[in-house]
Amino acid sequence: MEFIIKYLWLMPTAPLLAAGIGALLHRRQRLLGAGLAIGAILFSFGLACVAFSTTLRGGRATSNFRWFEFGTTSVQLGWVLDPLGAIMAVMVTFVSLLVFVYSVGYMAKDENFTRFFCFLALFAAAMLGLIIANSLLLFFICWELVGLASYLLIGFWFQKPSAAAAAKKAFIVTRIGDLGFLLGILYLYGRAGTLLFYDGGHGCLERNANTGVMMGTTLIALLIFCGAVGKSGQIPLHVWLPDAMEGPTPVSALIHAATMVAAGVFLIARVYPLMTPESLQVVTWVGALTAVFAAAIAVAQNDIKRILAYSTVSQLGYMMMGLGTGGVSVGMFHLTTHACFKALLFMGAGSVIHGCHEEQDIRKMGGLSRRMPVTFMTYAIGMMALCGVPLFFSGFWSKDAILDAAHHWRFSQTPFYLGLVGAFLTAFYMTRQVVLVFFGRSTNQEAEHPRESPPVMTLPLVILAAGAMLLGFFGTPVWPWFQSYLAEDNAVFDFSKLTEGGQLGIMLLSTGLVAVAMMLSGWIYFKKAASADREKDPLETAQPALFALLQHKFYVDEIYEATVVRLTVAFAMFSDWLDRKFWGGLVRAVSWLTVALARLSQTVDETVVNGSFDAGTETVRDSGKWVSLLQNGQTQRYLGAIGLAFCGLLIFLLWGSQ
Amino acid sequence: MTTPLANYLILAALLFVIGLAGALTRRNAVLVLIGLELMFNAANLNFIAFWRFNPHPEKLTGLMFVLFSIAIGAAEAAVGLALIIAVYRHRRSALMDQFNSLKG
Numbered sequence: 001m002e003f004i005i006k007y008l009w010l011m012p013t014a015p016l017l018a019a020g021i022g023a024l025l026h027r028r029q030r031l032l033g034a035g036l037a038i039g040a041i042l043f044s045f046g047l048a049c050v051a052f053s054t055t056l057r058g059g060r061a062t063s064n065f066r067w068f069e070f071g072t073t074s075v076q077l078g079w080v081l082d083p084l085g086a087i088m089a090v091m092v093t094f095v096s097l098l099v100f101v102y103s104v105g106y107m108a109k110d111e112n113f114t115r116f117f118c119f120l121a122l123f124a125a126a127m128l129g130l131i132i133a134n135s136l137l138l139f140f141i142c143w144e145l146v147g148l149a150s151y152l153l154i155g156f157w158f159q160k161p162s163a164a165a166a167a168k169k170a171f172i173v174t175r176i177g178d179l180g181f182l183l184g185i186l187y188l189y190g191r192a193g194t195l196l197f198y199d200g201g202h203g204c205l206e207r208n209a210n211t212g213v214m215m216g217t218t219l220i221a222l223l224i225f226c227g228a229v230g231k232s233g234q235i236p237l238h239v240w241l242p243d244a245m246e247g248p249t250p251v252s253a254l255i256h257a258a259t260m261v262a263a264g265v266f267l268i269a270r271v272y273p274l275m276t277p278e279s280l281q282v283v284t285w286v287g288a289l290t291a292v293f294a295a296a297i298a299v300a301q302n303d304i305k306r307i308l309a310y311s312t313v314s315q316l317g318y319m320m321m322g323l324g325t326g327g328v329s330v331g332m333f334h335l336t337t338h339a340c341f342k343a344l345l346f347m348g349a350g351s352v353i354h355g356c357h358e359e360q361d362i363r364k365m366g367g368l369s370r371r372m373p374v375t376f377m378t379y380a381i382g383m384m385a386l387c388g389v390p391l392f393f394s395g396f397w398s399k400d401a402i403l404d405a406a407h408h409w410r411f412s413q414t415p416f417y418l419g420l421v422g423a424f425l426t427a428f429y430m431t432r433q434v435v436l437v438f439f440g441r442s443t444n445q446e447a448e449h450p451r452e453s454p455p456v457m458t459l460p461l462v463i464l465a466a467g468a469m470l471l472g473f474f475g476t477p478v479w480p481w482f483q484s485y486l487a488e489d490n491a492v493f494d495f496s497k498l499t500e501g502g503q504l505g506i507m508l509l510s511t512g513l514v515a516v517a518m519m520l521s522g523w524i525y526f527k528k529a530a531s532a533d534r535e536k537d538p539l540e541t542a543q544p545a546l547f548a549l550l551q552h553k554f555y556v557d558e559i560y561e562a563t564v565v566r567l568t569v570a571f572a573m574f575s576d577w578l579d580r581k582f583w584g585g586l587v588r589a590v591s592w593l594t595v596a597l598a599r600l601s602q603t604v605d606e607t608v609v610n611g612s613f614d615a616g617t618e619t620v621r622d623s624g625k626w627v628s629l630l631q632n633g634q635t636q637r638y639l640g641a642i643g644l645a646f647c648g649l650l651i652f653l654l655w656g657s658q
Numbered sequence: 659m660t661t662p663l664a665n666y667l668i669l670a671a672l673l674f675v676i677g678l679a680g681a682l683t684r685r686n687a688v689l690v691l692i693g694l695e696l697m698f699n700a701a702n703l704n705f706i707a708f709w710r711f712n713p714h715p716e717k718l719t720g721l722m723f724v725l726f727s728i729a730i731g732a733a734e735a736a737v738g739l740a741l742i743i744a745v746y747r748h749r750r751s752a753l754m755d756q757f758n759s760l761k762g
Contacts, residue, residue: 639681
């Protein structure tokens with residue numbers, strides 16, 4: 001561990017170098033650009049695995065250094081290796097590696113292939129920096145860098161106006177949360193005097209725990225949570241995440257499903273000691289509401305990626321709920337499993353879109369199960385993991401852990417029931433999607449002849465599908481290895497845990513709900529998928545008002561448009577008016593006054609000063625002219641003058657002597 | 659009976675004034691030079707007169723002065739005439755009012 005901590009900084013530096021070199025490459029050096037990025041992330045993955053293996057016995061290593069000093073205070077940065085960061089690093093590098101490989105196939109025809117890999121590597125570097133950061137400041141720097149990478153990648157096809165607008169929206173909306181985060185950082189620095197997480201007992205997280213006195217207040221925790229709300233797409237800042245699907249699908253898989261949006265959850269997990277019980281209540285409620293809210297919207301969406309985007313928002317809500325009710329391990333477990341199966345789903349969706357010639361509307365797809373068998377199989381595994389089909393799928397175990405934690409929450413049972421509703425809706429919309437995409441008949445001529453994607457795209461799908469199934473077994477109640485790993489004790493194999501505290505009951509309940517939802521949805525949509533008219537959703541015929549409400553995402557965008565955006569625009573226009581008329585007028589008046597003063601000064605200068613000077617010099621010159629007449633070169637005159645002077649002197653002397 | 663000192667002085671003064679008037683009024687440089695010589699000799703006459711009438715005429719101071727003065731006067735006249743001739747050769751004229759190159 002001591003050895004690896006020395007070289008931990010290489011983990012983000014390798015992709016950063018790849019991004020830097022990639023930025024200099026020519027557009028045609030495609031192979032080199034992709035090779036560099038993949039090589040760098042492979043190196044980081046290896047390093048992450050080694051680092052992970054050293055943390056298996058628990059413990060924590062840090063390496064801090066001084067960044068700069070001003071006065072007597074010094075700002076320190078550093079990196080940390082602990083189970084939380086290690087598991088996250090392995091997850092991120094693993095998913096990144098697969099997405100990078102997948103992108104080689106997906107972006108094969110894009111002319112800006114090299115730029116794409118440059119951005120991806122930049123993102124990986126920033127994300128890994130965020131994971132190993134041992135200082136909230138470094139964390140924030142990397143946090144903003146992943147935001148930048150996200151902005152660049154959403155707007156990768158910036159020639160599409162919708163993509164450019166989505167990139168801008170993502171950047172601005174997350175900025176709102178980040179403002180709160182920044183304020184929280186400043187407040188925390190004012191309170192704790194350090195932003196290091198762990199510093200041999202002096203870090204801001206340790207001191208809290210050691211002294212038992214809450215240095216952090218609920219306000220600090222809530223301000224930091226603001227950042228997480230923005231980044232992880234929680235209510236009310238979730239609006240950017242569905243729009244972010246304008247980016248290339250690998251980006252959606254990597255950044256807007258598996259890693260970056262989970263950074264908000266990771267942030268809360270990282271600063272967990274700072275979270276007061278009150279703030280955790282807020283986290284829980286926001287998470288629970290988001291989980292149901294987004295899941296309900298997903299039911300009525302038709303874009304394959306938008307459904308997955310709302311599903312991501314909903315699952316992030318679950319993670320928040322897990323953090324709020326159960327602690328770090330519950331939230332992080334769902335984060336890990338979700339990263340795996342959501343990346344799988346997105347990449348599967350990308351494969352479908354690729355096969356259907358860029359068609360994204362699920363109503364126009366259909367019958368893909370025969371044409372794209374590998375994609376279908378893996379997608380089905382991802383879907384079942386997301387729905388929480390019992391036993392063999394990771395989503396079941398992690399979601400169940402959250403529901404169990406919510407059930408034992410001492411403040412309220414409502415989040416638990418919201419979670420159950422969310423689980424029901426999740427199973428419903430995922431079944432709807434899978435049935436419409438993979439069964440029945442296609443109505444689109446273009447999508448009529450889909451073909452399976454190349455192996456470079458399907459291989460990552462298979463690997464992720466395996467992960468989506470196996471990961472769950474590391475966190476079952478019977479053998480809670482994941483939880484013990486984060487809590488740094490040994491996992492015990494114990495079947496009796498399964499029945500303790502009503503856990504089995506909750507499992508059965510959620511299983512029943514999922515089964516009902518899947519059957520209901522299957523019953524509705526199998527008929528629909530086979531019929532010729534796929535345009536109108538059966539739910540729409542049954543409940544047009546409710547469906548419209550869901551399809552328009554509860555009109556949140558419209559409400560923001562009517563309130564926040566309009567207010568901002570109005571205020572901007574007012575400011576503009578103030579600037580132009582008032583301040584501009586003031587400036588103009590001042591400038592006019594200055595010009596007038598200058599004119600006056602000029603007049604005085606030209607007439608009084610110049611005039612008097614001219615008069616003086618002219619007088620001197622004229623008198624000189626007169627005097628010079630005396631010196632006419634006539635020596636006789638001179639002599640005469642001497643004579644006259646002599647006579648004058650004589651008279652004067654004679655006069656004086658008397 | 660000897661003439662008194664005053665008569666000599668009056669004569670010298672007359673000579674000086676005549677010389678001065680000549681030097682100031684004549685246009686010809688040669689006549690100006692003659693005027694100058696008159697004034698010069700008026701001064702010499704004064705020297706001789708004061709020497710003759712002072713209490714110690716045996717010391718010959720005045721006489722010596724005049725001897726030197728006459729020698730210098732001769733040299734001066736020679737230089738003056740030479741100058742006039744040189745100027746005349748250069749300008750083809752000896753009229754004083756044409757010589758005004760001394761002005762600045």
